[in-house]
Amino acid sequence: MNRQLLYCTLVFCSIFLFSQCAKTGTPSGGPKDSIPPIIVKSNPENYSTLFTGDEIRIYFDEYIKLKELQQNLIVSPPMEYDPVITPLSTSKILKVQILDTLKENTTYSFNFGKSIVDNNEENSFDYYKYVFSTGDFIDSLTVKGTIKDALLLKTEDPVTVMLYERNEAFSDSIVYKEKPTYITTTRDTTYTFELTNLKESEFLLVAMQENISDYIYQPKTDKIGYIDGVVATPNDSSYQIKLFKEVPEYRMARPSYPSKQKILFGYEGNVDSLSLEPLFAIPEDYEFRTYWESRTDTLNYFFKPAFDLEVTDTLLFLAKNRMQVDTLAVFMKDLYQDSLKISKVSPGTLILRDSVKLKGNNPLLAFDAEKVSVLDKDSVTIPVTTYIDDRYNIASLVFDKEEDQLYTIQILPEAFTDFFGNKSIDTLGYNFRTQTEADYGTITFTLQNAQNFPILVELVDSKYKVIRKNYLNSAEDAPSYFDFLEPDNYYIRLIFDTNKNGQWDTGNYLENLQPENLVYYPKPIEVRANWSLPETFILD
Numbered sequence: 001m002n003r004q005l006l007y008c009t010l011v012f013c014s015i016f017l018f019s020q021c022a023k024t025g026t027p028s029g030g031p032k033d034s035i036p037p038i039i040v041k042s043n044p045e046n047y048s049t050l051f052t053g054d055e056i057r058i059y060f061d062e063y064i065k066l067k068e069l070q071q072n073l074i075v076s077p078p079m080e081y082d083p084v085i086t087p088l089s090t091s092k093i094l095k096v097q098i099l100d101t102l103k104e105n106t107t108y109s110f111n112f113g114k115s116i117v118d119n120n121e122e123n124s125f126d127y128y129k130y131v132f133s134t135g136d137f138i139d140s141l142t143v144k145g146t147i148k149d150a151l152l153l154k155t156e157d158p159v160t161v162m163l164y165e166r167n168e169a170f171s172d173s174i175v176y177k178e179k180p181t182y183i184t185t186t187r188d189t190t191y192t193f194e195l196t197n198l199k200e201s202e203f204l205l206v207a208m209q210e211n212i213s214d215y216i217y218q219p220k221t222d223k224i225g226y227i228d229g230v231v232a233t234p235n236d237s238s239y240q241i242k243l244f245k246e247v248p249e250y251r252m253a254r255p256s257y258p259s260k261q262k263i264l265f266g267y268e269g270n271v272d273s274l275s276l277e278p279l280f281a282i283p284e285d286y287e288f289r290t291y292w293e294s295r296t297d298t299l300n301y302f303f304k305p306a307f308d309l310e311v312t313d314t315l316l317f318l319a320k321n322r323m324q325v326d327t328l329a330v331f332m333k334d335l336y337q338d339s340l341k342i343s344k345v346s347p348g349t350l351i352l353r354d355s356v357k358l359k360g361n362n363p364l365l366a367f368d369a370e371k372v373s374v375l376d377k378d379s380v381t382i383p384v385t386t387y388i389d390d391r392y393n394i395a396s397l398v399f400d401k402e403e404d405q406l407y408t409i410q411i412l413p414e415a416f417t418d419f420f421g422n423k424s425i426d427t428l429g430y431n432f433r434t435q436t437e438a439d440y441g442t443i444t445f446t447l448q449n450a451q452n453f454p455i456l457v458e459l460v461d462s463k464y465k466v467i468r469k470n471y472l473n474s475a476e477d478a479p480s481y482f483d484f485l486e487p488d489n490y491y492i493r494l495i496f497d498t499n500k501n502g503q504w505d506t507g508n509y510l511e512n513l514q515p516e517n518l519v520y521y522p523k524p525i526e527v528r529a530n531w532s533l534p535e536t537f538i539l540d
Contacts (some may be wrong), residue, residue, distance in 0.1 A: 036123040037064045037116065044132065051108075051132040056096040058130065063090045063119040072113025076197075077106065078179040078215055090119045096130075105135035107197045111184070127187070131197055141198040143231060145239030147191040147207055150225070150515040151504065152464055153491060155243065159186045160210060161193040163203040166230065172510060175206055175217040175224070183215065198233050205231040207241040217509070219246050224509050244507045244515040252319050255330045260337040261420070262362075263301040263315075263330050271321055276301065279316035279327070289363040289419045291393035300393075302363055302419050309334055338362060340422045342411075345394065350432050351440070351484040355387075356397040356409065362418035364388050367395045371415035374399050377406040403436045437484075441527035445480040445492055446536045447472065456495040456502065461488060462524075471502060485527045492521040492535070 040059040044051060069085060079100040086095045096110065109131045116125040131138060143163065149155040162180035164170065181203070184195050193207075204226065211221035225241040250269035257263055265276065276290075276299075288303040307315075315330040338361055345357040367386040374382040374397070384399040395416070397409065411428040445457060455472045457480045467490065470480035495504045495518045507515040521537050 034121070034123060036125040037062050037118045039125075039128075042130070046130050046132075047138055048132045049136050049138060051102070051134050054098045056098075056110075056130060056132075058094040058096075060092050060094070063092055064094065064116055064125075065090045065119050066094075066115050067117050067122065067124075069112075069115045072115035074109075074111040074113065074183060074185060076109050076111070076183045076195075077103070077181050078183055080179075083110075102134050105133075107131065107133040107135070107139040107199070109197050129196075139197050139199040141200060141233040142194055142196050143198060143203070143205065143233060143235070143239070144192070144194040145205075145237075145241060147186055147193065147225070147241050147243060149223075150242040150244040150507065151518070153493075153520050155186075155191050156209065157186075158209070159191065159193075159207055159243065160213070160215065161185065161195065161205075161207045161241070162215065163195055163198070163205055163231070166202040166204060170204070172204075174204070175208075175509070177216065179215045180206070200233050203231045203233070205239060205241070207243060209243055219509075220248060225507075226509060228512070228514070242507075242515060246508055247506055250321055250324060252321075252326050252328060255317075255328050257330055257332050257335070260335045261303055261306050262338065263303075265299040265301055265319070265328070267297050267299070271297075271299075274299070274319065274321045277318040277320065279318055280312065287419075291363055292391055294392050300363075304420060306337075307332065337420065340416060340418045340424050342395075342416060342424055342426075342428060344430055346432070348432060350401060350407075350434050352401045352403070352434060352437075353484075354401075356430070356432060358395045358397070360393050360395065360416060360418060362420065362422065363390075364393055364395055364416055365419055366417040368415050368417075371412040372397065373410045375408045375410075376402070382407070401434050403434055405434045407432045407434075438530040440484045441487060441529060442532040443480075443482045443485065443490070443492075443525060443527065444532070444534045445482065445521075446534070447479075447494070447539070448536060449539045450475060450494075451539075452496055454497045454500055456497050456504070458493050458495065459485075460491050460493065462491075464491075471497075487527055487529050489524045489526050491524055492537070494519050494521075494537075494539075 037060040040061050042059070043057045044053065065087065066085065073085070075083065081099040083099060084097040087093070094116070102108070109129055111127060111129045114124045114126050116128055117123060133139070147155055147159045147161070161184050163182040164174050165181040182195050182198055184193055186193050207225040208217060209223040211218065217224055223243045223245045225243040227239050227241060231239070247270055248268040250271065251267065253266035253268070255263050255265050267274070283305065285305060286303065288301060290299055290301050292299055309332060313332050315332065317328045317330065319326045319328050341361045343359050345359050346354065350356070367388055369384055369386040372384050372386065374384050376382060382399045384397055387396045387398065388394070389396065401407070409430045409432065413425050413427060414423040416424040443459070447455070447457070453472060453474050457470045457472060458466050459468045459482050460466055467485070468482045472480070495516060497503070498516055499505060504518060505516045507513050521535065525533060525535060527533065
C-alpha cells in the first residue's frame with residue numbers, strides 16, 4: 001500500500017512539473033534593434049577621384065529602405081537631370097544611376113540626410129555623404145554660418161544655402177535663372193550650415209526659403225538672404241544670413257468691373273504715389289471717389305454719372321506710380337448698381353478706448369449721429385459722435401465706455417448716405433460688451449543703453465501679429481506703456497527705423513538693400529489678468 005502511494009505521488013509530481021515546463025508564452029525576442037545599418041563596401045569607393053562612370057553601388061550589412069528621400073537628398077553641385085536612386089522597396093544595395101553629364105574636374109557630393117533606414121526598426125544612418133571627383137583630387141574647402149529670419153523670432157524650415165561661382169558668366173540675376181554651384185541645407189534648429197568639398201574660388205553666398213524646391217529664386221513666394229560682397233575660399237569666417245521676403249515689384253493688374261459705376265484696380269508692390277487719370281471725355285458733372293481695401297491690394301474706384309454703353313463701353317485710365325506709367329482699359333457691361341450695405345468690423349468685446357467700427361461697400365459720405373442710439377445695460381442713453389475714415393471707408397462710433405458694461409447700439413434707416421445719394425434702408429442692431437480692467441494685463445517697457453534712434457517698439461503675439469506699437473525718437477522719451485492686454489504670451493521687438501518712415505522695411509536683392517535691423521527682447525512675456533509687468537531691456 002505504501003509502495004503504491006509512493007508511486008502515485010511520484011507520477012503526480014512528474015505530470016505537474018512537465019505541465020509547468022510545457023506552458024506556452026510570448027517569446028521576448030531579445031532586445032530591440034537600435035543599431036543603424038552599416039556600409040560593407042562601395043563601388044566605386046567613397047572619395048574616389050577620376051570618376052568616369054554613371055552608377056554608384058553602396059552595400060549594407062542588412063536590408064535598407066529609403067524614407068522621404070526627396071526631402072532629405074542634397075546633390076551638390078545640383079544636376080540638371082535628377083539621378084535615379086533605388087531601392088524603391090528594400091534591398092541590401094543602394095544604387096545611384098547618374099543621368100547627367102558630369103562636369104570636368106569637379107567634386108560632387110550626395111548627402112542622404114536621414115533617408116537611409118533599416119527595414120525593420122527604421123534606425124536611420126544619419127547624414128551619410130558619398131563624395132567623388134571627376135578630377136584627380138577631392139576639393140576640401142568649406143564655408144559655414146548661421147541663418148536668421150530678418151523679421152521673425154524663429155526661422156522656419158527648410159532653408160537652402162547656396163554658392164554661385166563668380167566667373168566670367170556670373171551676373172547678379174543668376175539666382176533667378178540658374179542653379180547654384182554648391183548647395184546645402186540647415187541641419188537642425190540651430191540653423192547652422194556648412195558647405196563642404198568646395199574648390200578655391202570667389203562666390204556669391206545666398207540663402208533661400210523656397211515654396212518649390214527648384215533652387216531658382218521666385219520673389220513672389222520665396223524668402224531670400226545674401227552676404228554683401230565676395231565670399232572667397234579658403235576662409236575661416238562664419239557668416240550670418242538674414243532671410244527676408246521682398247515687397248513685390250510694382251505692377252498694376254487688369255481692372256475689373258464688378259457692378260455698375262464701380263471699378264476694382266488690383267496691384268502689386270508699393271503704390272505710395274499711385275494716381276489714376278481718365279483718358280476719356282469727362283462729362284461736366286463727372287465725379288469719382290476711391291477707397292483702399294485694408295486686407296487686399298485693391299483700390300475701389302466709383303464714378304458718376306453712368307455712361308451710355310451704346311456710346312462708351314470702354315474707359316481708359318493712365319496709372320502713374322513713381323516713375324512708371326501704365327494705360328489701363330476697363331470694359332464695361334450692363335450691370336446693376338450695388339445697394340448700400342453696412343457690415344460690422346469691431347469684435348464683440350471692446351476695450352475702453354475702442355470705437356465701434358462699421359464698413360460700407362459704397363463710399364460713405366455722411367453718418368447721421370441723430371439716428372444712432374447707444375444704451376447701456378441699465379437702458380441709460382450714452383451720447384455718441386460719428387466719424388468717417390475716407391481712406392478705408394470705415395465709419396466709427398465714439399462714446400464713453402465703462403468697465404463691465406453691455407452696450408446696445410441701434411442705427412435707424414437713412415443713417416448712412418453713400419456717394420450715389422443712396423441711404424441705408426435697414427435698422428441695424430449690435431451688442432458690445434466691456435470687461436473689467438482686472439481682466440487685462442499691462443506691460444511697461446523701458447529701454448536702456450539705446451544709441452541709435454528713432455526706434456519703433458512693437459508688441460506682437462505668438463503669431464507675430466502687431467498688437468500695439470510705440471515710437472521712440474530719443475532716449476528721453478517715456479517708457480512704452482501697453483495696457484488692456486488679453487492674457488497671452490507676447491514678444492517685444494525693436495525696429496531701428498533708419499529711414500524714419502515709421503515702419504520696418506524689408507530688403508531687396510537686386511538693389512543690394514538689406515532689411516532694417518531689429519532685435520527681440522530675449523524672452524517671451526506672459527501676461528496674466530490683473531498683472532502689471534515692468535520689463536527693462538538693456539541693449540549691448
